[in-house]
Amino acid sequence: MAGKVKDEILYDHNHDGIDRRGFLKCMAWAGTGALCVMSGGVLKSYSLSRLPELSAKDAMGELSFVQISDSHMGFNKPANPDVAGTLKAAVDKINALSAAPEFMLHTGDISHLSKPEEFDTVDQILKGAKPQDVFYVPGEHDVLNDDGKQFLERYGKGSKGGGWYSFDKKGAHFIGLVNVMNLKAGGLGTLGHDQLEWLEDDVKHLKHSTPIVVFAHIPLWSVYPEWGWGTEDSAQALAYLKKFGSVTVLNGHIHQVMQKVEGNVTFHTACSTAFPQPQPGKADSPGPMKVPAEQLKSVLGITDVNYVQGQHALAVVDSTLA
Amino acid sequence: MRRSVSIAVLTTTLLFGAGTITGPKNVLASAQQKPETTDVKIDNFSFGPATLTVPVGTTVTWTNRDDIPHTVVSTDGVFKSKVLDTDEKFSFTFSKAGTYPYFCSIHPKMTGKVVVQ
Numbered sequence: 001m002a003g004k005v006k007d008e009i010l011y012d013h014n015h016d017g018i019d020r021r022g023f024l025k026c027m028a029w030a031g032t033g034a035l036c037v038m039s040g041g042v043l044k045s046y047s048l049s050r051l052p053e054l055s056a057k058d059a060m061g062e063l064s065f066v067q068i069s070d071s072h073m074g075f076n077k078p079a080n081p082d083v084a085g086t087l088k089a090a091v092d093k094i095n096a097l098s099a100a101p102e103f104m105l106h107t108g109d110i111s112h113l114s115k116p117e118e119f120d121t122v123d124q125i126l127k128g129a130k131p132q133d134v135f136y137v138p139g140e141h142d143v144l145n146d147d148g149k150q151f152l153e154r155y156g157k158g159s160k161g162g163g164w165y166s167f168d169k170k171g172a173h174f175i176g177l178v179n180v181m182n183l184k185a186g187g188l189g190t191l192g193h194d195q196l197e198w199l200e201d202d203v204k205h206l207k208h209s210t211p212i213v214v215f216a217h218i219p220l221w222s223v224y225p226e227w228g229w230g231t232e233d234s235a236q237a238l239a240y241l242k243k244f245g246s247v248t249v250l251n252g253h254i255h256q257v258m259q260k261v262e263g264n265v266t267f268h269t270a271c272s273t274a275f276p277q278p279q280p281g282k283a284d285s286p287g288p289m290k291v292p293a294e295q296l297k298s299v300l301g302i303t304d305v306n307y308v309q310g311q312h313a314l315a316v317v318d319s320t321l322a
Numbered sequence: 323m324r325r326s327v328s329i330a331v332l333t334t335t336l337l338f339g340a341g342t343i344t345g346p347k348n349v350l351a352s353a354q355q356k357p358e359t360t361d362v363k364i365d366n367f368s369f370g371p372a373t374l375t376v377p378v379g380t381t382v383t384w385t386n387r388d389d390i391p392h393t394v395v396s397t398d399g400v401f402k403s404k405v406l407d408t409d410e411k412f413s414f415t416f417s418k419a420g421t422y423p424y425f426c427s428i429h430p431k432m433t434g435k436v437v438v439q
Contacts, residue, residue: 077389077408113391113407140428144391144405185397185425185433227367228431285367288389 063170066094066101066131067215067303069252070272072141073122074112079275079288080296083112084121089321090273090302091129097304101131102169107252107270108139108180108217114146119154138163139217139253140180148181164195166202172307172314173206175199177216179231189218189231196233200240211246211307211314219251221260221267224280229254238265248314250303254286257301257318268316271301298322359383362434364392364406364426369434378438381415392432397423 068090075083094101104126111118119142126134136155143151152163159165162178177199179189191199203212214220220237223229231237241247247265255277260267275288276299283289291299298320306315358379363370364386376382384394386406394403394412400422403412416422416438426432 079389113405141391144393144428183427183430185423185430187430226431228429285388287367 063172063307064097064099064101065103065105065169065305065307066097067105067107067250067252067270067305068094068273069107069217069270069303070109070139070255070274071106071122072109072112072272072274074115074118075274075288077275077288079290080300083274084125086297086300086321087122087125087273088128089297090300091125093302093319093321095128095130099304099306101304103131103133103135104129105174105176105215105250106134106136107215107250108137109141109252109272110136110139111142114142114144114150116150119150135167135174135176135215137176137178137216138180140183143180148178160198161194162192164198170307172211172213173203175202175212175214177214177220177237179216179218179220179234187232188225188228189216189234191231191233191237196236196240199237203240203244206244208243209245211248212241212244213248213250213305213307213314214241215250217251218253219258219267219269220249221262223254223258223269227280227286229280229286241265246314248305248316250305250316254280256299257303259316266314266316268303270303271299271318271320273300273302273321276300361385363387364432367392367426367429367432369424369432372434373437374434375437375439376416378419379415379417380438381413382436383411383413385409385411391428392426393428394424395427397425 071087072083073087080086094104110122138148138151138155142148148162152159156163159176162181164176164178166173166175168174177191177195179191182190182192184190206212214237216231218231219229220231220234242264245264249265249267251267251269252272254269255272255275256269256279257271258269276291277286278289301318301320304317304319306317359381360374360376360383362374362382362384364384365388367388367390369384374382384403384406386392386408389408391405391407393405394401396402401414401424405428406412416436419438422436422438424434424436
């Protein structure tokens, strides 16, 4: 897809190799990637192929963190019989990054069946990563059978309600949201009244110039509602964030990289570390996609995010495990 | 007044008639040897058949044939399966007539219904 976007360049005002309009429509598929630098709410974008030409200042910030997602520990079907192996490969990738990340975000589906040993295995593998702090939000696979009780016991210390929370790092405000609980028949992901009220209150006191990073499992934008890839009440959450100049929304769930920019908000979904899923509507269902074994690592990946203090800039880089 | 009563009677007969035709047909098609049980398959993130009509007393068994876990949860709280991994099953016996909508609580876009007559 990135290649296709590059082919369609009409205007290249920023000399970044990507046409603005094309980029706004861009869905950077798994196996490709884009670097996004937001400055004062204005997005600059670079295709990954241009990375070597960028200065360290462009590409690295004072705060660097990494997003991983959808480890699905316990999954053992043909799409990936070794999800522990690919999670280890993700850790190797993280440890090899030039700017050492300070912490990790895991955007859910840590486990496949919410089994204690699945969570234990992930914890054990992530201990091998240089960044030791991991901030989690649950995916629907992490809250099976017990309404998330085990998840909260393991990862929800200090969180509110169903596991939502916020924290500050070097001037940026991070908000972890939960949209996988109490799902209704026929519906999409849900944040719910209590969480929305908490969010409104949480951001009320912040300066408009504070960079906001929101992370949650199911996309907070309507990727493909027919497959449940969206969140019913995300518009209300985003309304509370309208006043901020820079909002970055990081999600998982769909096992592929997609990006959308809407005003001050950049939406971004990460690859899975376990198995790919089909492009929206391109298969009978969103089930695991089997690719030839030698191609698997090229459709799995991690997301590296850098924030440049003072410039209100966030750079989002996806890299595959290949 | 008299005319409207006869229309109401006719409508009831038609509805009842339609139900008695589709009910036994589905049961026979899916479980000829054991008419008191019938199956719903979970394939490609959908319940098949999405609408199942059965007589009172029928045991319905759902089988997950996807690579991803699913659940079978009554929208009205009548029944609720544990999470079903690949090839796992859940059964429920319908002892009362009525319409029972249900969904997968992990993938709520997946919905189905059992009509018990």
